[in-house]
Amino acid sequence: MKRLLAHGDILVWENDAFTCLKNGYLGIDGDRIDYLGADKPRAAYDEVKDMTGKLLLPGLINGHTHTGMSLLRGLGSDLPLDKWLFDTVFPVEDRLTDEDLRIGMELSMLEMIASGTTSFTDMYMAPGYTARAVLASGMKANLCRPMQSFDPDEAPMTCARMREMLALYDEWNGAGDGRIKTDFSIHAEYTCTEKMVRAAAEEAQKRGAGMHIHLSETEGEQRACVEKYGLTPAQWFDSLGAFAGRAYAAHGVWLTPEDRALLRDRGVTVVHCPESNLKLGSGVADVPAMVSEGLSVALGTDGAASNNNLNLMEEMHLASILHKGVRRDPTLLSPSRVLQMATVNGARLQGRTDTGALCVGNKADIVAVDMDRPHLTPNIDPLSNLVYSAQGADVCLTMADGRILYENGAFLTLDRDRILFEARKAAQRLLG
Ligand SMILES: [Zn+2]
Incomplete structure (x- = not known):
């Protein structure tokens, strides 16, 4: 499965600092990043996700x-x-x-x-x-x-x-x-x-x-x-x-x-x-x-x-x-x-050398933050906005090894309702 994240702002780690690549492309082939750049890649992708208004950062x-x-x-x-x-x-x-x-x-x-x-x-x-x-x-x-x-x-x-x-x-x-x-x-x-x-x-x-x-x-x-x-x-x-x-x-x-x-x-x-x-x-x-x-x-x-x-x-x-x-x-x-x-x-x-930064060859451990929010507008400096203004709930996509774990409020690997039910029940027995 090849997936392209298109038109997102991307936080790139180079020369000991993060900088923001505006309106960029991030390509994923299986579990790894295979493209990162300002121009649309020539290679074909099975799925293209429009990430306009989203900030992409390493997991x-x-x-x-x-x-x-x-x-x-x-x-x-x-x-x-x-x-x-x-x-x-x-x-x-x-x-x-x-x-x-x-x-x-x-x-x-x-x-x-x-x-x-x-x-x-x-x-x-x-x-x-x-x-x-x-x-x-x-x-x-x-x-x-x-x-x-x-x-x-x-x-x-x-x-x-x-x-x-x-x-x-x-x-x-x-x-x-x-x-x-x-x-x-x-x-x-x-x-x-x-x-x-x-x-x-x-x-x-x-x-x-x-x-x-x-x-x-x-x-x-x-x-x-x-x-x-x-x-x-x-x-x-x-x-x-x-x-x-x-x-x-x-x-x-x-x-x-x-x-x-x-x-x-x-x-x-x-x-x-x-x-x-x-x-x-x-x-x-x-x-x-x-x-x-x-x-x-x-x-x-x-x-x-x-x-x-x-x-x-x-x-x-x-x-x-x-x-x-x-x-x-x-x-x-x-x-x-x-x-x-x-x-x-x-x-x-x-001790992981293939994650922690978005770059070609690294594992596709990627988070998207939805910047289309009142408390993130105007989005003049995305990095500053991320650290000083964004909330955990602004995360709209979480991906590890190219697999989407969470998207727009939905958990794709874990059963939210079952876990919350069991957690309340266990806590009641333990602390009740
Ligand atoms: Zn501790």
Whole structure:
């Protein structure tokens, strides 16, 4: 199947910035982009879609989330992170069945697809079980089973979570023509022992898999780690080999300048999650410093229990204005830089070299935003309009690997009504 998207404005990534090609053509052959240009292609296409008034951009990549947590949306609001996590979230999570996790993940995928996300990086329970839901949805995901271990005598290779991580990799890495990738994960410094971190890092290294962690989210975490080990969380993870391969760290709110230099030198991507950090009162990560110092920064929503949605368009808007206000400098984090975080840098984090930008040869992971809206008129600067004015609900087309997942409000791969019904029922049983 060859499909041509005609007359849309196209955001093209070149020379370290996005620029807008007005009234362009984007050709798709199967799962890949085979043409991009201002002139009509000579080749014939089976279908031509008129994209007049639409802005085409790369599918957004959510760099850090916990999709199964959507059933816990709104739970424990207005509590600090330690009370929210240990007293509210963990007890409910203990009662989640595999079916609950699948329903939560499907609910999350509905929301992400409808707001322009084509790929996400998940950290949650039973990822092997929920991987089937990812395949059915048509989305892409980097999945992992986070390690937690509080017993210093626990042997890594007999630990159930380690065995789950290894089984996940063996069964699912590369599934769905590469749509699913599996990474390794340590939940956080404060929920894991040195022995386990070292072992997980070694196993990830052996397989060339990524390492997904929470890092320096709160001031208390940073302080307690220094008191316990004489090292910051970044230094502690590094000393245990966690950053030896592709690694990415959510939050980074309390990183020191030395931590930032360490992460940059190790090539670790920091996943900025501004909305979750604000809601939990964790603080504001110094993203302008990270960017100017050469760190790779991606964008994530975190889970729906601390955000409380998975709308990356909203996250882009917040990331773009938050730092201008905090630093009293409107020149910081341009729309191009923020879109880069949600696309190009997200692809790098996921270890994917064929997505994150619209160009010939890349996978056809494409989003269209309908700019024919009052709040997007006049559309003088489409990139600025996208980041500062557009809403997630302005997305009118979401495509991954050339397959349309969502178009004009209709979900083509997931059963919206069945998922919402099951989600309400599961939440009632869990939280009722
Ligand atoms: Zn998280």
